[in-house]
Amino acid sequence: MSRLGGRSPAAPGPAQGVARSVAPGARRWLPLGVALAVACGPEGGTHDLAVVDGLVIDPESGLFDRRNVGIRDGTIVTISAEPLEAERVIDATGLVVSPGFVDLHEHGQDEAAYRLMVRDGVTTAFELEVGTGDVAAWYAEREGGQLVNHGVSVGHVKARMEVLDDPGRGLVPAGIGGSGSATEAQIAEMEAIIRRGLDEGAVAVGFGSAYTPGADMAEIERMFAVAAEYDAPVHIHIRGGLAGLDSTVAAARAVGAPLHIVHANSSAGAQIEPFLERIQAARDAVQDVTTETYPYGAGMTEIQSALFDDWESWPDERFAEHQLVSSGERLTRRTFGEARERGGTVIIHGRTEEMTRAAVAHPLTMIASDGFLEGGRGHPRTSGSYSRVLGRYVRDERVLELGDAIAKMTLMPARRLEARTPEMARKGRIQVGADADITIFDPLDVIDRSTYTDATHPGRRNPVRDRGWPARRRWWRADRRASGTSGEGAAALTDGAARGVHGWGRQRRPRARAAALDPPSEGLRGGLGLPPRVVAAALGGRRRSVAGRRRSRRGPGPGHAGRARAR
Numbered sequence: 128m129s130r131l132g133g134r135s136p137a138a139p140g141p142a143q144g145v146a147r148s149v150a151p152g153a154r155r156w157l158p159l160g161v162a163l164a165v166a167c168g169p170e171g172g173t174h175d176l177a178v179v180d181g182l183v184i185d186p187e188s189g190l191f192d193r194r195n196v197g198i199r200d201g202t203i204v205t206i207s208a209e210p211l212e213a214e215r216v217i218d219a220t221g222l223v224v225s226p227g228f229v230d231l232h233e234h235g236q237d238e239a240a241y242r243l244m245v246r247d248g249v250t251t252a253f254e255l256e257v258g259t260g261d262v263a264a265w266y267a268e269r270e271g272g273q274l275v276n277h278g279v280s281v282g283h284v285k286a287r288m289e290v291l292d293d294p295g296r297g298l299v300p301a302g303i304g305g306s307g308s309a310t311e312a313q314i315a316e317m318e319a320i321i322r323r324g325l326d327e328g329a330v331a332v333g334f335g336s337a338y339t340p341g342a343d344m345a346e347i348e349r350m351f352a353v354a355a356e357y358d359a360p361v362h363i364h365i366r367g368g369l370a371g372l373d374s375t376v377a378a379a380r381a382v383g384a385p386l387h388i389v390h391a392n393s394s395a396g397a398q399i400e401p402f403l404e405r406i407q408a409a410r411d412a413v414q415d416v417t418t419e420t421y422p423y424g425a426g427m428t429e430i431q432s433a434l435f436d437d438w439e440s441w442p443d444e445r446f447a448e449h450q451l452v453s454s455g456e457r458l459t460r461r462t463f464g465e466a467r468e469r470g471g472t473v474i475i476h477g478r479t480e481e482m483t484r485a486a487v488a489h490p491l492t493m494i495a496s497d498g499f500l501e502g503g504r505g506h507p508r509t510s511g512s513y514s515r516v517l518g519r520y521v522r523d524e525r526v527l528e529l530g531d532a533i534a535k536m537t538l539m540p541a542r543r544l545e546a547r548t549p550e551m552a553r554k555g556r557i558q559v560g561a562d563a564d565i566t567i568f569d570p571l572d573v574i575d576r577s578t579y580t581d582a583t584h585p586g587r588r589n590p591v592r593d594r595g596w597p598a599r600r601r602w603w604r605a606d607r608r609a610s611g612t613s614g615e616g617a618a619a620l621t622d623g624a625a626r627g628v629h630g631w632g633r634q635r636r637p638r639a640r641a642a643a644l645d646p647p648s649e650g651l652r653g654g655l656g657l658p659p660r661v662v663a664a665a666l667g668g669r670r671r672s673v674a675g676r677r678r679s680r681r682g683p684g685p686g687h688a689g690r691a692r693a694r
């Protein structure tokens with residue numbers, strides 16, 4: 128047992144960087160800090176682990192200051208400016224200590240993908256768009272502990288593939304499950320599959336109406352109604368741009384289903400501004416609608432999907448926007464046709480940087496990766512989405528404040544799921560009583576490094592391993608298992624025993640409750656869930672903290688020259 132860490136923020140000491148440069152701003156919010164410290168006892172008791180001296184950010188309470196975080200039995204039990212006693216200590220001086228990132232849209236749900244996610248700061252990853260047709264089996268396959276917490280929706284796409292006997296064996300239909308229309312009996316069968324999945328604890332109901340053009344809006348609304356009975360959000364990849372958004376919003380409103388539009392960036396394309404305005408208008412009319420984005424200009428999907436059913440009518444130049452994942456080659460009419468015959472995945476280029484930036488910067492969008500790989504290859508969003516937002520859009524381009532970016536990665540996705548999945552109220556926060564899902568990163572160095580032909584690079588540097596902590600430390604099991612790679616952008620703490628996250632399961636909620644839509648919480652209506660007073664105080668402090676440290680680190684003074692590097 129040792130008594131370590133936790134210099135008082137005011138005390139002189141060797142700490143450099145964020146912690147020190149935050150201090151002047153911190154004084155302005157001292158009353159808030161004191162209130163949290165008092166509320167956050169018990170100080171002085173022993174902890175399994177302490178993360179000390181980091182810039183601790185909690186988007187819900189507005190905490191944005193240097194603190195020590197004490198953890199016992201996987202729960203945060205102390206947040207304090209005072210020193211803590213702990214069995215193990217992680218020195219986070221100069222690093223950001225954030226709630227672990229919550230990814231609502233991650234198709235890769237296996238060890239290889241989880242390993243990449245941990246190195247991008249993700250502690251909880253959900254597959255909610257496509258989902259599964261067999262929820263109980265999905266969770267059972269992951270019993271025994273994983274690197275990240277995980278959960279799944281029951282999927283209309285999967286139910287349709289099963290009921291219509293689609294030939295596809297990948298994520299989405301490759302034939303009649305997408306393009307065929309369903310009989311009344313088949314629709315009833317799909318409803319039964321979705322009910323069973325919800326009874327087995329599905330977190331949401333997933334939809335890909337773009338992949339199922341044979342399903343008319345009446346069929347989709349029938350499935351929305353089942354979701355509404357269970358208070359389950361519907362996570363949908365819409366079809367048809369703005370008009371498709373309107374009809375989806377109307378269908379969800381008609382039956383009272385909470386609605387989440389996946390990847391607004393790729394569904395809206397050049398119309399991202401009006402797309403998000405319409406979602407805001409629905410929220411202003413007190414409809415529960417949310418959305419997400421990933422921070423890249425290209426998409427990725429299966430080449431046999433219904434998205435490409437009209438490929439033979441394309442002009443020649445359009446094929447070159449498509450890049451085959453297995454080989455990295457850009458396609459032509461001939462090679463596209465051959466690849467569609469064979470199957471596999473394809474990356475679709477074409478959105479501009481302005482579109483991506485608009486989607487990332489908008490207050491409504493959560494960050495979600497939409498990640499998956501095919502044979503170890505794929506889209507860089509799988510391993511770099513969160514590091515890219517923090518490095519490119521927060522630090523380098525400054526289109527987003529650090530605290531707002533953290534809210535998009537943590538609190539907002541956690542709140543999206545809370546109504547049906549109450550345990551999400553303990554995630555996405557650094558608060559006493561919250562699950563110890565924690566991510567640590569260096570705000571001056573974090574960046575994604577994966578590319579469209581090499582999608583599994585971790586982000587730059589592992590801020591924790593660079594400090595020489597032993598790799599065999601239990602909390603760094605993910606790190607050890609990932610040996611052979613060169614570092615991480617944002618490292619998530621994991622003990623390798625992360626659990627499945629379930630919806631209400633058999634505790635079906637009364638329909639009347641679902642039909643009476645709650646207005647969005649006061650906080651979320653503004654987009655970020657921070658009380659105005661805290662936002663006003665923290666915005667000044669945020670600018671000072673990151674910018675101030677950046678200047679001092681990059682300056683020509685002795686000992687600093689080596690820190691400056693091209694980004």
Ligand SMILES: [Zn+2]
Pocket residue numbers: 232234256257497
């Ligand atoms: Zn997806």
